[in-house]
Structure formats: C-alpha cells, structure tokens
Amino acid sequence: MSSLSLADAGATERSESARTRPQINVPLGLILPPALFVIALVGLWAVLSATGVIPRYILPAPDAILNEFIRNYPVLTKHALATMGEAVAGFLIGNIVAVVMAILFSYSGLLKDAFYPFALISRAIPIIAFTPLLVIVLGRGQPPVIAVVSIAVYFPAFLNMMRGLASADVDYHEMLHTLSASRWQRLRIVDWPASLPYLFAALKVSASIAFISALVAEWIGANQGLGYLVVISSQYFKLPTLWAAIIVAAVLTLLLLAIVVILERLLHRWTATAAEL
Amino acid sequence: MALQTEAIAKSGSLSWPGLGPTARALSSRPRAVLAPLAVLIIVLALWQGLAASGAISPLILPSPTAIAGAFAIDGGNLFYHAAYTTMEALSGFVLGNLLGLALAVAFLYSDLSRRTVYPLAMAAQAVPIVAIAPALILWFGNGMAPKVFVTVFLVFFPMLVNALRGLRSADAEVMELLYTLSASPRQELVMVRLPASVPFLFNALKISACACFVAAIVAEWIAADRGLGHLIVLYGSQYRMPQVWAAVLIGTVVSMAVYGLVVLAEARLAPWLTRQRPISD
Amino acid sequence: EDLQKLSVVLGYVPNVESFGPEYALKMGFFKEEGLDVAVVPAGQGVDQVQMVSAGTVDIGISNPELILAGTAQGGKFKVFAAEFQKTPVAMTCRKDSGVEKAKDLEGKRLGIKTPAKPFADLFMSKNGIDPTKVETTTIGPNDISVLIAGRIDCEVTTFAFNEPRLIEAAGVPVNVFSFGEFGLNSQNDSYFVQESFFNDPAKKELLVKYLRAEIKAWEAFFKDPDAAAKFMVDGGFTDGLDIDQQTYQAQKQALYMKDALTAEKGIFWINPKTWAETAENTFLSKVTDTKIDPTPLLTTEILEKVAPPKM
Amino acid sequence: MGSSSRSGGLTIRDVGMVYRRRDQVTTALTGCTLDIPEGGWASLIGASGCGKSTLLRILADIVKPTSGVALVGGVSPAEARSARTFALVSQQSTMLPWRKILANVELGLEVAGVDKAARRRSAEEAIELVGLKGFEQAFPSELSGGMRQRAAIARALTLKPRFLLMDEPFGALDEITREKLNFELLRILKETSATLLLVTHSISEAIILSDTVAVMSPRPGRISHRVEIGFGHDRTNAMRDDPAFGAYEAELRHALHGPASSARPASHPIPAFAIH
Amino acid sequence: MGSSSRSGGLTIRDVGMVYRRRDQVTTALTGCTLDIPEGGWASLIGASGCGKSTLLRILADIVKPTSGVALVGGVSPAEARSARTFALVSQQSTMLPWRKILANVELGLEVAGVDKAARRRSAEEAIELVGLKGFEQAFPSELSGGMRQRAAIARALTLKPRFLLMDEPFGALDEITREKLNFELLRILKETSATLLLVTHSISEAIILSDTVAVMSPRPGRISHRVEIGFGHDRTNAMRDDPAFGAYEAELRHALHGPASSARPASHPIPAFAIH
Ligand SMILES: Nc1ncnc2c1ncn2[C@@H]1O[C@H](COP(=O)(O)OP(=O)(O)OP(=O)(O)O)[C@@H](O)[C@H]1O
C-alpha cells in the first residue's frame, strides 16, 4: 500500500469485510474499463482475422458474426430464450435444493451421516453418463436439460453452504447456546447471515455453470436452445451462427452474474463489496 | 448437553473424512460409516431388482452385478485409461487452481484488471467446449494438452471466485494490525489474506476435485484415443453399458479419492478451523 | 376421428435425408392413414437404439451397425425397412493429399471420430492398407476444420453428400471414398422397432400405415428432389440448413436409395446380403463379440403389404 | 442473607476441568467447590488465566466439566439453559456484527419468543440504562469498546434472569460509568431477587457487589479463599468509608497476593519491584 | 522532562474526527490538542465512548482525522507507520487465529524482516515477560481473555518502538499481573527511551505510568484537562504513599467527574445513588 493512500487505505481495508464500502457512484467508471477492453479485444480479433492468424474456419471475423446477428436474430432469439429458461430454472432449482440440503445436513446429524457421501459422489459422476437416462425418464426437450443444469449447479452452493453454515464465530454460537436458542433460531440468527458470503461466492460459480451445462445438455437431448444451435451449426459448419450462439450464451451468463451481484448487494449490504464485477 | 470433549470438526465436511481413515471414523463415529453403507446397500438392491425385472433396458442401465462383471472382463483396460484421465485431471486441477488463485490475487491488487478481466473470465465460462474443441485440437494437437486446457478452463473459475471472496474475508481488526505494522502487500497477502481465505480455498479445491475429472472426461469425449471419456464414447457406441458404467464408476471413485485428499489436507493445514461449537440439542 | 399415436426418431437432424417423415407429417399423409405421428429429431447425442429399447419412441431410424450392436447387448429388434441401399458413409480426403485410391492412405494422416475407430481399422485391413503406416488422430464428432486446416489428409466417417460438400465450400477440393465400394456396405437409415412391438398384430398394422404414408412422401421426393430440398430448408425443421447443400444432397441421396433390388422389389426394400456383410463387418471390427445372424432381425412383411414403387 | 425459598442457588462441587489441545493438557480447574444461595451475590477474583471464565462457562453449559458437578438453581446447567433461568455476559461482549445495537440487545428476548413490541420496549429501556441511547441504529463495529460491553450488559438485563453470570462486564469502562452501572446492577438484582456470579478484577467492585467474594488461585485453578461481606443488601456508596470495607479489601488482597500484601496490592513477589 | 534531542514526540493539533454512518453523523473528536515530548509518558483518561481509541487510531494512521494535524515523531502518522517508529496495542488485542501464540508475538518482527532466530529470541523473552511461558504453542482461542491481552502487549514490546500507543492494554488483567506489567513497561520505556501514549480507565495507573495525564470529556470528545505528574522517571511503588499521589488522584477525579467528586469517584450525578 503506498504511503499516498494514507489512512483511508486502512479504512478501505476495514470496510471490505465488516463495513459497507462506499459505493462507486459513477457507473461509467464501472463500465468503461471492461468496455474499452472488449473493444480492444474485438479490434485485435479483427486484425488477426484479416491477417489470417486466426483462420476463418475456426473463428470467423467479427463482421461476419455481426452480420449473422443482423441477419439471423429471430433464430438466435428463439434459441436464446429457450436456453435462458432452462438455465435459470436449473439454476434456481439446483441452488434451492443445495441450500435446503445443506441446512438439513447441518442440523441433522443422521441425514448428513447417511447422505453426505452421496451428495459428494453425485458431483463426481460425469453428467454425460446421466443424460440418456434423463432423456428417457423425462423425455426430450427442456425437462432433462433443466435436470442436468440443476445437478451441475447444486454442488458449489451445497459445499459452500455446508461450510458457510459452519463458519460463524464460535462466540456467537456460545451466546445463542446460553440463550437456549432453537435450531431454527441458530440458523436464522447466526448461521444464515454468516453463510451469505459463501452462498454468493457459490452463486457466482454456478451462474457460470448454469449456461455451459444447459448448452452441453441441449447438445445431447434437446431440439432447441443455444446448445442445439451450436451443434446444428457445427454439423453444417455454419461458424458465424455457431459463434453468434456462443456470444449470446456468454452475454446471458454475464447477465445472470450481474443479477447475482445485485442480489448480493441488496441482501447482504454489510459485506457486499462494491464493483465485484 | 454441552460440548463433547473430543474435538469434533466444526466444518461439516471435516467430520466426514472422505475416503480417508474409515477405520478411525468407524471406531469414533460408527454411524458416519454405517448409515451411508446402509443407504448404499438399499440403493444397490433396488437397482439390481429394477434391472432384473426387465423394466429398464440393459442398453440403458445395466445391473450392479453386470457392472461388477465388466471389471472382471475389462479391468486392466479400464485402469489403464483411468490412469491417463487422472493425469489430465490432476494436471488441470493443479494448473487451474494456481491460475485461479493467481488471478484472484491480481484482481485484489489491481482494480482495473479485475474490472476488465473478471467479466471476460466469467463470459468465457459460458463457451461450450464442443465449439472450441476444433480450435483446441488445431492449436494444441490431440494429446493431453487440449484436455488439460479444458480442465484448467473449468477449474480456475471456482477458485477465482472463492479466492477473491476469501482474500477479502480477512477480519478488519487483523488487517488493521498488519497495517500499523506497516506490512508490505506481499506480507499482508501471505500472513493474513491467504490464511483467512483458507476455508474458501478449500471449498474451491473440493469443487474442482470433482469437476476436474468431469472436465477431463468431457474433453476426452469430444476427441481422444485414450482415457475414460474415450472409453465411454467408444463403449457407448457399442452399447457395452456395463463397461460404460464401470468407466464412470472408476472416474467417480478416483475423483472422490482426490476429494478425500483435499479434506485430509484441510484438516492438516487448517487446524484452527476446528474450534468446536457447543452442542445445543 | 380417433387417431392412433405413433412416434418415430429420425436418423439425424432433420434434413432431406428425413424428407419422408417430415413431408408425410406436413401433408397429412399420416392423418389420412389414421395416425398421429410424433417426429423426434435426432443428431448429436441422440441414440435411436437406446430410445427404442427403452420404449421412449416406437420407431427408430438408424445404422445397421448400431442395431446389430444393440442386439448383441441384449436388445430385441425388428427391422422392417431401409432408406439406403448403399451406405452414404464415406472417407473424405483432401485432393491435394494425393489420395486417389485406398492404398494411397499409407504415409498419410487420417482423422477418426471415436465411434468410427473400429470401422476405420477394418477399412484399412480390408483394403490392404498397413495401419502402422497411417498416422491416425482422433477428431471430434463434427470436426471438418482439422481437414480444412490441412492437419489431416483424410477423415472417417463422413456422409458422402454432406461433409465433402461443406469442405469444398470452404475452398478445399476433396476425393470421396464411399464405404460401400470398399467392402463396408450397409443399409443406413434402417427402420426398426422392438420385437415385442412387431409381434403385436395391432401395432404391426400401424407400421404398415406408417410406411405407406411415408413412401407416399418419398414418391414426391423422387419426382422432384430439388423441391424436396427446398421443402426441408423452408420448413424450418433445422435452423441453418443450406439450400445448395440440401439440393446437392437430395440429388446424390436418390442415387444411394436405388439399386437393382429396389428396381425389382421397390424402394426401402431390405437387402439380406447387405445385412449379412454388415453383420460380418460388425463382428470383424469387434463391435459385437459374436457374429450375429441378421436374418431373424429382418422382415419384409411390412414392405410387402405396403408395396412401395419399384425404381 | 439473600437465600430464598426457591429451589436453589448456584452449586459448584468438586469441579475439575482439563483442556486437551492436540499434544498438551491444561488443567484449568481442580476441585472447585462453591455455593451461592438463591438470591445471593458472589464475586470471583483471581489472577489472569486461573480459570474464572472456565467456571462461568461451565455454569452456562458451554463447556462440561471433566469432573465434579455444577448446578444452577438445583438443576444441571443444561436444564437451566433450556429453562432460560440464567443469562451470561461473556468476557468478549459478543455482538452479531450484522445486527444493529437495538437488534443485538433484543436478541435474547427474540430467542425467548417475546413479541416484537415488548422486546423493543425492554431493549430500549436497557439501552437507556447503560447509556447507549442514540446508538440503537449503529452497528457494533461503530461503537467504542466500552460501548459494546455495555450493549452486552443491556442484552443480559433485558432477560431478567434468575441467575446472572457476568464475566468482567465492566472491564472496559471508565470509573464513573462503571460505578453507575454497578449500582444499576444492584438495583436490578434487588428488584428481581436474582442471584449474581460476577468475575471481576476490581477488589472494591467485588466487595460492593457481593455477599461472598471467592478468591481463586491459579495453576491449577481452585477456590482458595472465601470472604463474606457483611453489608447486607442495602448498599450505598457510603460503605466505602466503612472501616469494614478497608478490612475486606485488605483480607482479599492478602488472600490474592499472599501475607505481605494486605496493605496495598503492591508487595507481591515480583523480582524488581522498585525500578532504580 | 523526558524530551530528548530527537526530532519530536507526539503532536495532536486541533484534531477533529467525524464519523459518518449511513444517515447519521457522530462527532467523535473536536479541537483536540496535545503534545507529548519525545521520551515523554502520557495517559489518556475519559468516559467510555469519548474518543480515546479514535485519537490513538489517528496517531496509528488507521483513520484520518477530518480536521487538524497529527504528527508522530515530527512526521505524519503515515510516514511514521512506514518507518515503523510506533507500535500499537489495540483495545481488542487482535490475534491472528491461525497462528499460535509464539507466531503471533513474532509477527511484528517478522513483518519488519527480522531474521528467524532473532525474532524467536525476542518473542520468547517477551512471552516470558508477560507471564505466558508454556503457552507458546497454544492457539489464541485457547487462551483466557487476559492472556490474549498479554500476548498483544508482548508483540508490541518485541518491536522496541520509539512510540508506544496502548489502548487499555491492562484492562483485562488482575491487579497483580497488571501492576507487574506496569512496572515492566516502565523499565522498558526507560531502557528504550520510548514515548508512551496510554489509554486507561485506572486513574492510579495513569499517574504511575505518566508524566502527563490528559483528561478527555465526552460528546464531542476533547481534551479538557491536563495534569502534569511530577514524579520524574524513577518510579517505585512507594510513590503511592506520597501525598502528591493522592493529590493527583483527586485532581484527576475532579477533572473527570466535576467539582464534587474529588474525594472519591462516587459523587457523579446519577439519579439514585444510594439505593434504599
Ligand atoms: N467506525 C466508526 N463508525 C462510526 N462511529 C464510530 C466508529 N468508531 C467509533 N465511533 C464513535 O466514536 C465515538 C468514540 O469512540 P472511541 O472508540 O474513540 O471511544 P473510546 O473513548 O475509545 O471509548 P471506550 O473507552 O469505550 O473504548 C463513539 O461515540 C463511537 O460510537
């Protein structure tokens, strides 16, 4: 830390974990650096494409993809909506199940003893092995995709919540213990607030997993969605379509992340760090 | 009832020591071993019954005994491919986590890098591997490299997010102490931020202990001539389901073993995390 | 009136290869037969043999190798029609690689999709190619960019009228080696159901109605393949179909669907000789552990009732 | 003195406590015995690390003694805890950092299921009593050390417990605030006929607030001395002038520091007492 | 007294501090002025929440005053911090929970880049000094409150700083330990000619350890009184018997509590002082 920052550097440090950090009120300052960076990257990409360093049969030039967006946006929109629905539904289901499971495990020794290993193992199984089964049980279309997303997404939240629910300072627990608080009160008053930083870290991870797993699942068992579009367009070597679909997926991922970050700020003001993004 | 006298790991994950010292767990807390064992036996029995009843096609779900049979027929081959995948997965695990941690540290000290690179790292997570596989093969050839790349790619992000959060979780008072001691940023990192982030770091390691195998297998699934992913595709295309499930099972067991190692490492490296709570009911 | 439900899973993503089911559906031919048909598109990751064996769909359209492999693993199927008399499966090579005949493959680089590995080996051994002299790499399921980039000289497997066209469109001329001419013929896109389904007389009757309606669609295809391609592209069954490629495919495909047998018996006829060859190859390539006699699998009973046009 | 018709006070009988950490064993308490009748006021004084907090934590059912018996109101600490008969003010004045002061003070009543309006009222009263009015909406991190300590006292007071277990509750307070709170505490004890066990480092505070002062000696911690304070329960600040007060002080000092130190806390045996 | 040839002591000139929290504004300090010459010993006493810690935190460069100037050794707190001329013992005796006591005590020297053997030696010495021998390998959570506090003192002492800023370092200690450490501190101050600024709630401790006692009055915090203690730097416990000691006590009490209270800390205006 430079001596220039003087005391307010210390104050900033303090705010990071225990206090509200002053919000950066200039959205421009928030948006500008990444925007400039993206513009620079696209420029580089255009140059590399034009000079043939990036072959077009791998990654088309930016203008080809832009053209694809203009020409083909109804198709992209249709598939994007399908994927978004699946990813968001899976994200919600997976995370809610994870949180509920973590809570049950944290407060019931028997449940935890009996099922914790399986909760772990389920993540270690490659979901691809599941997909045909899911397609057969749930039929083709969105349900198996949502199931795959839920399974892929639950793990970070589950693990982080198991940890977060156990993370509260022992002193707090001793206090509640002497107050003879019920399990529910311990959860509500201490463990839940203490676990929020863990939960939000997990939600950010799973926001990214949600879309990739929706895409992979669509690749296997769907007839719509960006993953399907990726497969179809790769089967017919339509690279502009393929990359347009990828870009849409990436943007949607960022959108979901942004929602998580905003939620974090709203729900958890006392530890939220400004400008996570 | 008040506190139990033997230290009970505070963190939930600690008290189930993975595939580690089962014997010790059995002697100190038999339920932690017997209960899952009971669940396992019930599940296997139902599964066997279901498969035997013919309700589920053997081209979809083989019986547990058939899977066990696959090991007998094809064990050597399975283990050869599993070793290959393990090498890819572990390389990706190590490199990906180091990358994630390094990025988190960079983001911590450079706001600009965080604001520019973080969204892109996030967006990159949404790029389906199918789509970039041809590019990977083109650039990295067709050996382990592209698989390790995919694994790194999928592993670094959980570490990045958790590490970033963990590095910021240091207690304000402790940060103040280091500040008044005029610690350098590096000292602050090594002495406070990293230790404070240990619970988060281990969670990321646990997430990726499983994810690295899934990632390596998916990468092999696309184009590989070796590894469990290759076996799953090849055997799958021939409907040799017991072998497919055996390959899946090996992958699962090996990644659980890695998970168990992470758990053991955590208990070793972070003993202060085990301060015990009073047991209220 | 009461329509009877029936479902069919296509052999691939909807394209002119599956013109029959899609056109019959669109034109109401199935309805005319009293059928309510659900057409399930396929493509990457969809396995028709598994779906039929699990009862998820009634009719599957798939490759004989897969139907035989499924049979070897305990599936019980009945094959009642076949789209192709000659397999469209092919090896595609860059013209500039100089591979003009099979033997030329020696000293060249061959890209192999994982499921095609056993057949690639068989292809080489059947055609006197020393596999140790061929540098092989595994490629992705839809990967033609490696070939375009020149990292490999040839790849298996491709469809004769699909990938070659795409590769040439990217500026790389190719030679195509149709597997049928190299001892690996097979009746691709064979139509099959579970044996129990076929053994139910009421259901068997549905198959007759189904095939009758589909054949009616195929008659339209043969009248005007170009229009069929246009129908598939405009129908929006698959996003991103290309009219030029589909027109090309339609014209080529017709040649693969007809031969002496269909001229004598009718299109979609089942050729036991081809099946015997495929069964032999499936065994030789170790995809099945035993040599399967395909005869009990095959039936021309439905075809005989439908009496497709002889072309 | 102080003992009432109710079932019992605080009983500590032959309590021992051994902490095991990894390789090492710390014997924090051995053979501690102490009885405080219902309604009685007792203080615990002793050197740092001698086991005072441990004893309180045993009574509060946070740790279980490795030997001996502790009773709170005639029942085990666990039962007393379930019945919510005691309140503990812990040494580190624990506040939930994400709750504002008002919510932190309300916490005890909230856990006990008291309705919102009533607990708000109690909390506001207690906050006023400890001199924190105006800081209801501050987070704990925005208070000074002494203010946080007072908030913790306020939380315990809202509970109107039968037994008050306080671990150096006034340690971070200046003399005036401390004395004011001492007398507020006395008033409340009398109003509610509560039993008090107080850990303190101030001998005079111990005398002012107690019927019985127990002196603990360290390594291993045990109760080495007991001084009964004969002031009855009507206490005024004037009792400091009572010659008895000085005598008690001397006795306690003596008990704490050994025979030579009864005049002042000065003459304990440290090597270089007067520094050139 | 105490002032040396070095560049400067502690200077607080017209310092004001306003904390803003969300909607509310707390004026913690206004127009505080205080000079402590190099090598001088000063104490800060005052009511809980009057701004003592804030003042120390300003000198330690943790917070920046909203007005006025603070200098440590003639330079800004930030520069003093970089130059490592001061050590702070904070009110909450911060320990890194993942480090054992020895490592926690070594921390300051470790940060300063002192080699392993030397810092180990210093730390062990300091640990011995504060009476924590035998607890080097314990985690902070395994120590009593007073023991943690002593560990924090030990850490500061290892640094042998030019300026010692101590925020109630002895608050959680019993009288004996406290007094022992008082005199150890005096010895070290003399040995190192360090400058001391001590926050304490004990008037007698302030007198024993200071040349100057500054009295702060609350709301908003300012320095309302300064008492010079004329005992020189050779102090023994005997000074307690000096009539001057009593006079200083009375004066400080008076300054703290108002005119009526010079005799005892008792007569501050609380409503019901004597309780029936
Ligand atoms: N971070 C903060 N944010 C807002 N207000 C604060 C903050 N820190 C301290 N204050 C306020 O500043 C005032 C002075 O606090 P300070 O900690 O300096 O008091 P103190 O004299 O050290 O008291 P004590 O003897 O109780 O430790 C208090 O009113 C407190 O509420």
Ligand SMILES: Nc1ncnc2c1ncn2[C@@H]1O[C@H](COP(=O)(O)OP(=O)(O)OP(=O)(O)O)[C@@H](O)[C@H]1O
């Ligand atoms: N959790 C623990 N694990 C191991 N040892 C402990 C633990 N808690 C306390 N001890 C040890 O027990 C002894 C008594 O500690 P305790 O906290 O009861 O002392 P105390 O009398 O309250 O001291 P203080 O006045 O300093 O607060 C100490 O030696 C301490 O190191």
Ligand SMILES: Cc1ncc(C[n+]2csc(CCO)c2C)c(N)n1
């Ligand atoms: C028009 C067309 N139809 C199917 C395929 C997929 N495919 C390529 S090779 C092959 C045989 C399997 O070994 C199959 C089914 C395609 N690429 N193009």
Ligand SMILES: [Mg+2]
């Ligand atoms: Mg204590």
Ligand SMILES: [Mg+2]
């Ligand atoms: Mg303070």
